[in-house]
Amino acid sequence: MDLISIIVPCYNEEEALPLFYRELQQVMTQMELTTFEVIFVDDGSSDGTLAWMRELHRRDKRCRYLSFSRNFGKEAAIYAGLLHAEGDYVATMDADLQDPPALLPQMYRVLREEDYECAAARRVTREGEPGLRSFLSKQFYHCANRISQVEFKDGARDFRLMSRKMVQAVLELGEYNRFSKGMFSWVGFRTKWLDYENVERAAGETKWSLRKLFLYALEGIAGFSTAPLMAAAVCGCIVCMLALLFGVAGIGALFAGTSLWAGAFLLAGLVLLVSGVQLLCGGISSWYLARTYLEVKHRPVFILQESGGGQEHAEKKCIFETIVPKKGEETQYGTSA
Ligand code: UDP
Numbered sequence: 001m002d003l004i005s006i007i008v009p010c011y012n013e014e015e016a017l018p019l020f021y022r023e024l025q026q027v028m029t030q031m032e033l034t035t036f037e038v039i040f041v042d043d044g045s046s047d048g049t050l051a052w053m054r055e056l057h058r059r060d061k062r063c064r065y066l067s068f069s070r071n072f073g074k075e076a077a078i079y080a081g082l083l084h085a086e087g088d089y090v091a092t093m094d095a096d097l098q099d100p101p102a103l104l105p106q107m108y109r110v111l112r113e114e115d116y117e118c119a120a121a122r123r124v125t126r127e128g129e130p131g132l133r134s135f136l137s138k139q140f141y142h143c144a145n146r147i148s149q150v151e152f153k154d155g156a157r158d159f160r161l162m163s164r165k166m167v168q169a170v171l172e173l174g175e176y177n178r179f180s181k182g183m184f185s186w187v188g189f190r191t192k193w194l195d196y197e198n199v200e201r202a203a204g205e206t207k208w209s210l211r212k213l214f215l216y217a218l219e220g221i222a223g224f225s226t227a228p229l230m231a232a233a234v235c236g237c238i239v240c241m242l243a244l245l246f247g248v249a250g251i252g253a254l255f256a257g258t259s260l261w262a263g264a265f266l267l268a269g270l271v272l273l274v275s276g277v278q279l280l281c282g283g284i285s286s287w288y289l290a291r292t293y294l295e296v297k298h299r300p301v302f303i304l305q306e307s308g309g310g311q312e313h314a315e316k317k318c319i320f321e322t323i324v325p326k327k328g329e330e331t332q333y334g335t336s337a
């Protein structure tokens with residue numbers, strides 16, 4: 001019998017949790033051929049959330065809880081849940097019923113019967129959400145997809161059911177600044193997207209102010225794209241080209257005998273050249289910084305989904321194998337020591 005772990009990050013959710021549990025209980029009863037563990041993660045709540053979790057754990061042993069010493073954020077709560085989950089399949093979902101538990105049986109069927117490692121939910125409408133928030137979210141997805149190598153699906157929620165294989169891959173990314181949407185996408189694996197209409201919060205209030213959302217968006221961009229670091233180099237190149245144009249115009253004006261224009265053009269060209277070279281130098285340093293940044297994240301070089309043949313358990317062993325060049329071997333960065 002499969003064990004499904006459900007991770008629920010909770011921050012001041014005392015009003016929503018009883019409604020959530022009631023609905024989840026119905027789904028768990030419906031899925032009688034599976035067993036469940038529900039991991040509620042109290043993210044430093046200041047209301048009765050933790051007390052409710054303790055009481056629930058006393059009554060229903062399938063429900064466990066973890067409680068943080070302070071508010072570390074939803075990403076930290078998801079990570080803690082993933083670390084503690086023991087299931088063959090692991091789901092993450094919000095406590096406010098915006099991620100309908102009723103989708104869970106369908107997600108489970110997708111993973112069991114079809115060739116997918118992940119079934120994820122995607123809102124196709126944003127009805128009920130403030131207009132400004134929808135607009136800014138759309139802009140974020142547009143911009144992030146342009147400058148990042150991983151795909152950020154518009155409307156994607158953190159609500160998903162993953163196979164153990166995919167969970168292990170996500171856990172392999174031990175970085176401190178976590179952005180789950182990007183990580184789920186970065187590790188790859190076949191994902192089926194299940195569309196659904198937006199659902200409004202069952203009770204309580206959203207914990208995301210525009211400021212928090214903005215910082216979250218920056219986190220996503222900084223974590224999965226080094227394009228902003230390279231922007232200085234691109235600007236530097238453009239400014240240097242402008243300097244060249246002004247230089248040519250200045251020399252042209254000198255030959256034409258209009259020395260006033262020649263002086264102005266040459267001066268402008270000189271100023272642009274100096275700032276362009278500075279920007280370019282800054283950009284080159286950023287290029288190295290970007291590479292160092294990617295190195296210190298210690299992300300695996302590749303993730304195997306499957307392998308055929310080889311020793312027993314070879315697949316397991318080499319899933320997160322990092323390619324380390326042998327001594328003296330030629331690499332793209334030169335000869336390794
Ligand atoms: N949450 C959390 N820590 C936080 C903020 C939110 O664990 O610092 C949880 C929250 O309790 C909920 C989920 O993350 O279960 C989504 O939060 P919310 O509903 O406020 O976000 P929204 O749906 O408005 O984007």
Ligand code: MG
Binds near residue numbers: 094096098201206
């Ligand atoms: Mg919500």
